[in-house]
Amino acid sequence: MEDVEDSHQCGFCHAQLMEPYIKCCQCPPPEDDKMFICLHCFAKGVEFNGHESSHAYSIVKNNFPLFEKGWTALEELNLIKAISDCGYGNWADVSHQLRTKSAQECERHYTYYYIENPKPPLPELPEVYLDIHPLPVVFKLSENPPRPAEGSSVYNEMAGYMAARGDFTSEYDNFMEIDLRQMKFASKDDDEFEQDLKLAVLDIYQNCLKERERRKRVVRQYGLINLKALNYFNRRYDRTIKHLLDGLRVFMRLLSPEEYEKFIESLHYEYELKNEIQNLQLFRENGLTLLRQIKLYTILRAQHEQQREQRHLLNDVLMHLKDEAACQSWLQRQAALDTMGKGLPVNLPTAPRRAAAPLEIIGLPGYDKLTSKEKELCATVRLVPEAYLEFKSLLLNECQKYGCLKLAQARQLIKIDVNKTRKIYDFLCTEGVLNKDPL
Structure with missing residues (x-):
């Protein structure tokens, strides 16, 4: 127990020592305070006047009680010093100098422990962690190997394992x-x-x-019977190296449990590093050079991906931008959605089917035998030139045989899509090749 407020200074920085502070146990006691070191200098590992940072040391502090709880050893020293300065009976001045206790507390404590019941200067302090009566043994289920309660779900899952016998x-x-x-x-x-x-x-x-x-x-x-630890082990690596765990499990006996866990953790760390490098490369490809830009880019990218996954009616209108019917259908659906928002039941019109792209017929057999209008027709109805010429010849012969040709008769002759047959029939009638009515 040291009187730190008056007695000692740091041997290196000469600052006034306040508890706790360090006392070197190997340096010989000097005439001055070079054997005492403040915590700030001790943390830096200072060495001076033969003192080395590797020397044994002890911590000096006076925050333990001597006679009763609530009164530390430092307060006992300050109380004795204050009474010697102010005199016995001047409890108001003693309390003012002590600062931590009232005048009544100082009088009661000094009268009882120093006058009525005096004790040796340093009484033997009982060890607080010892107890006369032994504590009861508390039963706790073991975790590894586990000892689940009988009848629990874990007990039923560990089929055939007897924890008490291992x-x-x-x-x-x-x-x-x-x-x-x-x-x-x-x-x-x-x-x-x-x-x-x-x-x-x-x-x-x-x-x-x-x-x-x-x-x-x-x-x-390796804790294979501990289902809780095993499930945690699998969940940790579920998104990283789960595809490797099943193949590596047969080799775990070649390493100790600690070495195997370190090996698996290193693979997990390697995977995370590769993933982080790929992300950094992606950021660099998108022109990001500062870390503070990444957060905004990540938010905007997530919003963009979410919008791409959402299909709305405007996409149908944009795909049929030149189709007036598609635009009209989109407007009808918007009006229906507004009506439905008011709680009224409405049948939504379906979006029109997307028209197929024209067929590339250049270079196909029979392409040179077509006129410019016939080429456009074959590309639009997606019909190869050779088949068109065959259908044209068939319809023309039938028309010459009976003097006219109806659409129903044309559909019976050409076994293809009825819409394509109608377009071919209308085109030939417009060009004057076929007659709808007899001459």
Whole structure:
């Protein structure tokens, strides 16, 4: 116990020492205060006048009680000093100098412990962590290996595992003992070959016992029976190296449990680093050079991806920008949605189908035999020139045979899409090739 407020200064920076502070245990006691060091200098590891940072040290503090709780050793020293300065009985001045206790508290404490019941200057302090009566043993279920409560869900999932014995109801090669139960070595009729055969069977059984013990040791050491730890292990690496865990599990016995966990964690860290590098490369490709720009870019990119996934009616209108019917359908759907927002039941009109792109017929057989209008027709209805010429010849022969040709007759002759047949029929009638009515 040291009187820190008056007695000592730091041997390096000469600052007034306040508890707690450091006292060197290896430097010889000097005439001045070079053996005391403040916490600031001690944290820097200062060395001066033969003192080294590797020296043994002790921490000096006076915040423990001597006589009663609530009164520290430092307050005891300050109380004695204040009474010697102010005189016995001047409790108001003593309390003012002490600052932490009232005048009544100072009078009561000094009268009781220093006058009425005096004790040695440094009484033996009882060890607070010892108790006369031993504490009861508190039962707690073990985590590794686990000892689940009987009847719990974990107990049912650990089929055949007996936690108290660290054993399984069904062993590896469980029926090995059946081959040994009838074996006897006391028979005198056994020849040398039969004796060697029995010994070989015992060797096999001994290897079986070693394998059982090895498997139990692997299960116990690597925590494979601890479902809680195993599930946490799998969840941690679910999004990173889950595809590698099943393949690496057979090699875990080549490493200790700590080494195996470090190896798996290093693979997980490698995956995260590669992913971070890919993200940084993506940011650089998009012109981002400052870290503060990444947050805004990530938010905008997520919003853009969300908008791309959402399909709305305007997309249908844009795809049929030149189609007046598509624009009209979009306006009708918007009006219907507004009406439905008011709580009225409405049947939404369906968006029109997207028209197929024209067929590229340049260079196909029969392309040179078509006129410019016929080329445009074949491209629009997506019909190859050779087939069009065949259909045209068929319809023309039928029209010449009967003097006219109706649309229903044309559909019976051409077994293709009825809309395409109508377009071909209307085109030929417009060009004057076919007659709708008899001449």
